[in-house]
Amino acid sequence: MSPSDVDTGELREIAVTIARLAGELIASRAHEHLRADAKTSPTDAVTDVDRASEALIVSLLAEMRPGDGVLGEEGAHKVSETGLRWIVDPLDGTVNYLYGIGAYAVSIGAELDGKPVAGAVFDASRGIMYDAALGLGARRDGAPLGCSGVQALEMALVGTGFGYRAETRAAQGKRVADLLPNVRDIRRIGSAALDLCAVAAGSLDGYYERGIHPWDRAAGLLIAAEAGARTFVIREADGRELTVAAPPAIFEALLAAVR
Ligand code: LIP
Numbered sequence: 001m002s003p004s005d006v007d008t009g010e011l012r013e014i015a016v017t018i019a020r021l022a023g024e025l026i027a028s029r030a031h032e033h034l035r036a037d038a039k040t041s042p043t044d045a046v047t048d049v050d051r052a053s054e055a056l057i058v059s060l061l062a063e064m065r066p067g068d069g070v071l072g073e074e075g076a077h078k079v080s081e082t083g084l085r086w087i088v089d090p091l092d093g094t095v096n097y098l099y100g101i102g103a104y105a106v107s108i109g110a111e112l113d114g115k116p117v118a119g120a121v122f123d124a125s126r127g128i129m130y131d132a133a134l135g136l137g138a139r140r141d142g143a144p145l146g147c148s149g150v151q152a153l154e155m156a157l158v159g160t161g162f163g164y165r166a167e168t169r170a171a172q173g174k175r176v177a178d179l180l181p182n183v184r185d186i187r188r189i190g191s192a193a194l195d196l197c198a199v200a201a202g203s204l205d206g207y208y209e210r211g212i213h214p215w216d217r218a219a220g221l222l223i224a225a226e227a228g229a230r231t232f233v234i235r236e237a238d239g240r241e242l243t244v245a246a247p248p249a250i251f252e253a254l255l256a257a258v259r
Helices: 008-028 048-064 094-099 166-182 192-201 214-226 248-258
Strands: 036-038 045-047 069-072 084-092 105-112 115-123 128-133 137-140 157-159 185-187 206-210 230-235 241-246
Touching: 008 048, 008 084, 008 105, 008 115, 008 128, 045 048, 045 094, 048 069, 048 084, 048 105, 069 214, 084 094, 084 192, 084 214, 105 192, 105 214, 115 192, 115 214, 128 192, 128 214, 137 192, 137 214, 157 192, 166 185, 166 248, 192 206, 192 214, 192 241, 206 248, 214 230, 214 241, 230 248, 241 248
Parallel strands: 069 084, 157 185, 157 206
Antiparallel strands: 036 045, 084 105, 105 115, 115 128, 128 137, 206 241, 230 241
16 A cells, blocks of 8 residues: 555544543643653653553554554554554653653654654643644644744754663763754753654754654654654664754754764
8 A cells, every 4th residue: 555545634633633632631640649660761761641541542543443553652562454553652751741841742653554644743731733644744733834944053953862771871961962062052852752843843943862762753753744854763883763853954964963
């Protein structure tokens, strides 16, 4: 099947509907005193809300798109019978959520034979919906989005993030120290999905991060690309993936600066 065989607008609306419902669940529990379990390190947290959100998303996808595959951050895995697979981060920005910092989202992307075709990121902390469908543009609460017009890296506000393991963070800290004098400033929002939506909206001029997962970026990369940004993912020698998104005018300069 090719993207022209599917209604990407319909897939976008499914992602929007489900992301909003999961986001409402997350927002409704934001003031609970949650216990966090550790994943890859003591600081890599997962909560019952992450799991509840993923369970809701998986059940709604099973109802609305029964033959499709699913890959979720918290363990959901279903092989596709249709060529379509949904890539789900049920709560991106878990640490922010735990600390009551207003930057956490639900990210739901749809891929057809591995190619992104639709996606939605619901900022559950602010009730803002970002979405995109292949060839149909990117939107924020239904209004078209376009990325920044920045023309020089030294004027760029660049988002990034860091891993959870101390040795990884030491290396990432050195890289961001090298980048800092060459850009306007750095922002560390704590949600890759919201970083990518910020690039799409022009609230960031660029974003890069090593070590994020497909579920962190599946929807946000398409949203950024449909808003006019260039996007790039490469697996590096250490096995970690580098993700970059920026407007065409500074993309090559940012990529060269972070590689
Ligand atoms: C988060 C990413 C963020 C990264 C954090 C964390 P999570 O995802 O969205 O970009 O810097 O370390 O991985 O764990 O909140 O779903």
